[in-house]
Amino acid sequence: MPTKALLHSAKEILGLKNAIKNGKIDAIDFKINYSKIINSSRESISKIRDGLSFLMTKNKIEVINATACFKNDKEVELTYSDNSKDTITFNDLIIATGSTPRELPNIKVNGKNVHSSKTFLTNETMPKNALVIGSGAIGLEFASFLNALGVNVTILEALDKVMPQADSTISNTLKRLLQDRGITIFTSASITKFENINDDIINITFTDKKGVENSLTFDTCIASVGVIPNTKNIGLENTSVNVTERGFIIVDNKMKTTASNIYAIGDVVGAPTLAHVASREALIASHAICNIESNLNKDVIPYGTYSFPQVASVGLTEEQAKEKGLNYKSVRFPFAANGKAVVSESEEGLIKLIFDADTRKILGCHIIQEDAVELITEIVLAINNNLTLDDITKTIHSHPTLSEAISDVCNL
Numbered sequence: 361m362p363t364k365a366l367l368h369s370a371k372e373i374l375g376l377k378n379a380i381k382n383g384k385i386d387a388i389d390f391k392i393n394y395s396k397i398i399n400s401s402r403e404s405i406s407k408i409r410d411g412l413s414f415l416m417t418k419n420k421i422e423v424i425n426a427t428a429c430f431k432n433d434k435e436v437e438l439t440y441s442d443n444s445k446d447t448i449t450f451n452d453l454i455i456a457t458g459s460t461p462r463e464l465p466n467i468k469v470n471g472k473n474v475h476s477s478k479t480f481l482t483n484e485t486m487p488k489n490a491l492v493i494g495s496g497a498i499g500l501e502f503a504s505f506l507n508a509l510g511v512n513v514t515i516l517e518a519l520d521k522v523m524p525q526a527d528s529t530i531s532n533t534l535k536r537l538l539q540d541r542g543i544t545i546f547t548s549a550s551i552t553k554f555e556n557i558n559d560d561i562i563n564i565t566f567t568d569k570k571g572v573e574n575s576l577t578f579d580t581c582i583a584s585v586g587v588i589p590n591t592k593n594i595g596l597e598n599t600s601v602n603v604t605e606r607g608f609i610i611v612d613n614k615m616k617t618t619a620s621n622i623y624a625i626g627d628v629v630g631a632p633t634l635a636h637v638a639s640r641e642a643l644i645a646s647h648a649i650c651n652i653e654s655n656l657n658k659d660v661i662p663y664g665t666y667s668f669p670q671v672a673s674v675g676l677t678e679e680q681a682k683e684k685g686l687n688y689k690s691v692r693f694p695f696a697a698n699g700k701a702v703v704s705e706s707e708e709g710l711i712k713l714i715f716d717a718d719t720r721k722i723l724g725c726h727i728i729q730e731d732a733v734e735l736i737t738e739i740v741l742a743i744n745n746n747l748t749l750d751d752i753t754k755t756i757h758s759h760p761t762l763s764e765a766i767s768d769v770c771n772l
């Protein structure tokens with residue numbers, strides 16, 4: 361949520377810049393108040409935290425502020441902030457200790473000018489020239505945020521495309537749109553040297569996809585290269601809970617670990633590391649403890665990237681459909697042909713739909729558009745309920761809306 365608040369501020373600034381560019385506002389000289397943007401994000405988070413505290417109290421959930429460490433399969437030791445300790449026993453327990461940003465071996469995060477996705481949120485100085493390492497959802501969020509504020513942004517991605525997991529059409533389109541906004545992108549980049557002089561000037565050397573060596577200088581670096589699970593210091597060695605080689609907790613489809621009364625959910629069990637997946641897994645674990653049947657269909661999870669423009673997807677990419685040897689078809693619809701997108705000056709982007717050529721059931725959908733993440737839910741519902749393209753076109757979509765583009769892509 362903190363980054364979403366930052367992106368909201370960035371979107372306000374972009375709106376102002378566009379209005380000036382289009383001549384709707386006579387050029388005004390404005391200055392970005394970076395610390396206000398950061399503070400405004402903190403204020404939003406504080407409101408959300410208060411709301412959650414209220415819900416905990418209302419639902420009679422006791423929250424203990426302490427660090428937990430397993431003593432065995434039935435007991436947890438708590439350490440409070442004043443170092444006092446306590447032990448609690450439990451019948452069933454759900455581990456939800458989350459994850460920590462992964463660090464690259466030669467790139468030391470110092471929280472000053474070299475950041476992880478977490479430390480950057482505490483940074484109060486606006487960079488001038490920022491390097492973002494990694495073009496996954498989080499790296500792209502930071503890159504879009506800083507670019508909107510007028511910071512020079514360069515993205516280095518080790519793999520051969522931005523958003524490496526995305527459908528290639530989406531990845532290529534997004535790369536072009538980010539470059540149009542002034543973001544420099546190097547894919548297939550391999551870092552050979554990283555120097556941080558006096559925690560102030562970062563010199564980086566890397567080879568690009570042509571094998572050419574490049575050296576660039578930045579004032580700030582944000583490394584966004586995945587996460588490691590928070591399983592190291594929680595006493596798992598005192599329990600029967602097993603972890604994978606990379607430290608993620610092994611669970612079954614009811615989120616039960618290898619200890620019969622201990623469950624685990626969220627980032628600590630591995631990809632996809634998303635908040636809505638964590639909360640669904642929490643529901644499944646709670647249901648399992650209460651002997652209520654429920655399941656998670658990992659094939660129908662929506663993914664959202666809050667870049668400018670946003671990217672959202674669900675189901676198979678075209679590459680995956682091809683790899684599986686499916687008899688599929690793919691169709692695309694540009695937002696330039698959607699009235700609402702045109703009048704709101706957000707016509708960049710497209711919807712790509714992949715469907716079964718025989719049954720016309722939807723296999724996957726990928727959207728690039730300013731509000732893509734809001735739009736994908738209709739397709740998530742459709743795939744979850746085995747709906748066909750025709751079920752969607754039979755449904756009346758309000759006019760003018762961006763969602764008409766979904767109906768239109770199903771009509772092609």
Ligand SMILES: Cc1cc2nc3c(=O)[nH]c(=O)nc-3n(C[C@H](O)[C@H](O)[C@H](O)COP(=O)(O)OP(=O)(O)OC[C@H]3O[C@@H](n4cnc5c(N)ncnc54)[C@H](O)[C@@H]3O)c2cc1C
Pocket residue numbers: 361363426427428429456457458459477478498590593594625626627628633634635636637638664666
């Ligand atoms: C910059 C950024 C942007 C993101 N954007 C999105 C997004 O747009 N959409 C989305 O779905 N996901 C997003 N995510 C991912 C999302 O935040 C995580 O998937 C989600 O928070 C995981 O929930 P969790 O409960 O597993 O862990 P967390 O939310 O990390 O919670 C773990 C909690 O456990 C506590 N803890 C750890 N160890 C102990 C211990 N020993 N004792 C007691 N407490 C402990 C931690 O202090 C923490 O409060 C984003 C992540 C980042 C970093």
